[in-house]
Amino acid sequence: MWTIGQLAQATRTTVRALRHYDEIGLLRPTGRTPNGHRRYGPEDLRRLYRIRSLRTFGMSLEEIATSLEAPGAMETLLHAQLALLSQRAAELDALRAQLTRLLDHDDPDDYLKALEMTAMLDAYFTPEQQDSLTARREALGPEAVESAKGEFRTLVEALLACVRNDVAPDSPEARDVVAKWDALGAGFHAAGTGTETATRRMWDENSEEISARLPWSTEELRAIVSFADTVRANRP
Template sequence: MDEQERWSVGDLAKSAGLTVRTLHHYDEIGLVSPSERTPAGHRRYTPADVRTLYRVRALRSLGLGLDTIAETLAGPADLSDVLRTQLVHLDAELDRTKALRARVSALIGHQTTLDLLEAMHMIEQYYTPEQLEYLARRRDELGEDHIKAVEAEWPGVIERMTAHHKAGTDPADPDVQALATRWSELMAEFHGGDQSIIDSAQRMLTDTEAEGKQESNGYNKELFAYVQRAWDAK
């Protein structure tokens, strides 16, 4: 093998689209080290070293960490097992990303940027990661069009129930009963009957009310208590 079949660190970095610093790091951790050095101590990569480097790049493109790549290349590890483990990791990351997207999507258009950040922080205080993932899955199952239809109906239901509340209408009144039934149905669209979600939503409402942060759409503790009386009157 002649000299032309060796690569300096600079030439290899340029050819592979990497930085010299990256190749130095790979050498330091023993991932891809040059097999030869010149009498002056300069690194020289052989064709075998280059093949190893491109295997590393291929595995990195699949999202594998350097430690996992090193173990895969150094030992008898089954690449299929490594990739199956990576697929599980990627699925979990995808679920978290979808949950975050659903949370942001649900808030966009309803608050200013600062209000949006405050609302997201508040949500994280009252809902567990598992509950947020459940809500994201439920939103996906229902579909955006259905969710928008439910969200569009809520203000009217709240407005009509508020009018009855302020007028002192008996909770057993047929109109109030019909509204209470629809209220319950719309809430079920959100929580799907999950009691832990219901409890978290109620805690957030109670604390928000106590801090004087009443919802701008009129949905507050007194109104909810009125709806509760309507449910009890059934």
């Protein structure tokens, strides 16, 4: 039989942890001395090693208690923990990709801008949606992305011209440029992912911050977004 101190030292577990395990019923000592001091036996040691092993899988003490008392639940809990660890691994991969992109910036100011944009994306897009956007960009390839940037600039100027010249929203000219604008954006959004809706909400709530990274003023960009909305509403 071991005292609590001896068991803690032999298993590299803290006395505080062993006391907590006793209090919550996870590991109760086999016996106690007349003075109430804990005494642990071989079965207690084996149970402690099981607890420590399950903790390495990231299981909570409540889950460990369930698995030890009902061995049949072990497989279900391990499958659930495996799914959770797989999700965390995917999140770490996404974080690593973000850091890699950040390190591609040479200007320290670009780090801050990229970090701000990353925080903004996290606020509006789920990890799955961010993965979808990344997959779409990778599927298009660098040349197509660069070409889209050039087309984006051209379409912004075309929409600004429509706004400045008071082009009628139901005119063929307005419908044509907005159709091209929508087609360009759709190329970066997979159907059914909700990324288009999230993008619009991010713009509506952060138009000034986003405009600061572009060569047009917030007022100009808001004007063309409003114009495009009106054109869509006037489609036959």
